[in-house]
Amino acid sequence: MTRRTAMAAGLAGAAGAWVAGGCGGADGRDGTDGAGPIRSDAGRGLRAVVIGAGAFGGWTALHLLRHGADVTLVDAWGPGNSRASSGGDTRVIRATYGSFRIYSEMVIRALELWKAHEKATGERLFFPTGALWMSSGGPGQYMTDAAPVLESLGIAFTELTGGQMARRFPQISPEGITHALYEEGAGYLLARRGCQNVWRTFLGEGGATRLAEAAAGEIAGGRMRDLPLADGSRLEADVYVFAGGPWLSQLFPGFDPPLVTPTRQEILYFGAPGGRSDLTDAELPVWVEDGDALFYGIPGSEFRGFKVADDSRGAPFDPTRGERIASAEGIRRGREYMEHRFPAMRGAPLLEARVCQYEQSQDGHLIVDTHPEAANAWIVGGGSGHGYKLGPALGEMLAVQILGEREKEPFFRLTRFA
């Protein structure tokens, strides 16, 4: 994969057309502003089991439930657990996606749903800091590609030179920055809290949950029969949705290329000097720099510190047994980058570090399809470092696909790997 592809599918990771195309067959909405979740009884009588309560499984289970299905959500370690890809403090939400209009549209819909969900549950999950994309050492093709997409979708953004950027954000050194793009409505989401909130909401609306480790069931006659659980019991349903994140390739080892490859990623939290609101989300947006490497950060991060991360794909990682200790080299690289771009952070101590994993698909794009041998077993994942934000829109899309109200999205199908 080239760095450009990795980035496109990578980090920082969009719905007029999306909503119209995606949900036209479903019934009315319950939001007062027309942006809320869709509810219908199209799923009445359908029994569904969703495996995985991360961003993808949790939202899919909730949307299926809201269409009247009888849904059980199963997770081995719980929603937003420390091993899960959705288990971090914060995740970026931005519609800037290079030329990938499909994601920009999904982000628009996802943001509507995140906001409606906040309103309905009374818990703040979205922080609108804006997102600043900086390009160094190149023409900033990703931004150049994104600009017409954002414009055509009516998403507010400003393009800046390095000098203009420095005047607007004096806490950032403009050295080497050739071009910047500031997306005003972007920001960050509280990730593991979001998963837990969705799990609670799902339970509150009548869904069933199980803390249990599942395996893929036997397939016969083009269908998956049931779902074996590690405690020896089985769950039987009409439809199974496997949203196992980085574990997807363990659930279904037979795919070539593998469904996903978990890659080791380090997240660093440095301590800013006291009282510097310009180094918090009060004044600093979510930022991304596309240069020799791709670094990004989220100020705020629940007061855990000044978050810095390198988006380069790390070594393959075992999400179950892997030890999560940051490397000296990763800390050195993160510090060196931070001190160069944010001079006020020179000498800042490392407060915390986390090791997480991307669930990288072969091309960095999502996988949303049925198993080639079982029409009732859906596989969803491949967020590849950019999936969290999409959760509500993805779950909405998948629920109506499962109910037969929408065709599968070709861009996300497994057949592209054939």
Ligand SMILES: Cc1cc2nc3c(=O)[nH]c(=O)nc-3n(C[C@H](O)[C@H](O)[C@H](O)COP(=O)(O)OP(=O)(O)OC[C@H]3O[C@@H](n4cnc5c(N)ncnc54)[C@H](O)[C@@H]3O)c2cc1C
């Ligand atoms: C460091 C890092 C930074 C990221 N930054 C961003 C960002 O800024 N913006 C963004 O949008 N995205 C970002 N992402 C990507 C995003 O977090 C993921 O794509 C997304 O969270 C994946 O969600 P998921 O539901 O597919 O997987 P997970 O969140 O991993 O959920 C899978 C769930 O399945 C459960 N499970 C697995 N196997 C079984 C089994 N056999 N039985 C029962 N349960 C099982 C697990 O316990 C887990 O809870 C980032 C990811 C990482 C790691």
